[in-house]
Amino acid sequence: MEAVYQNSDLTGLYEKIREDEKQNKDILLEFQDDYPDVLNGDNLADILKAAKAKKK
Template sequence: MAIKCRRETIQKAIVDLYDSYDKVPEDSRVFIEAVYNKEDLHDFYRQCREIEQENKDTLVEFQEDYPGVLNGDNLADVLKAARAKKQEKKEK
């Protein structure tokens, strides 16, 4: 059974929890907006799962190479740097 939520309902819930929509991480806001702009949510979900798996693999590899460095505070920065490094290697 599918439950439909209007964008305004989600935004109100976020404001109720975080006091401001802007306090939610940018990646989360982009994801929420993308959900409401996609025609094919099944394909979007598949793409998200692929990205999540790539992120997991990247973080596991980083943790193996640099034990004890990864934490909740630097997770987004580590992923961003790893993606940039991977993209740089592809372009060479």
């Protein structure tokens, strides 16, 4: 939280976080379409991490 307050470009930070959220949403929706009933709260972070690594 302190890092947010120390950042002088809050607008840029907000836009970066918003873009990351949109990308995460797209990744998760695509995963859900490809693998229905697999995504849950317990594996969400792991799925995002693996999908982002795969896209790079």
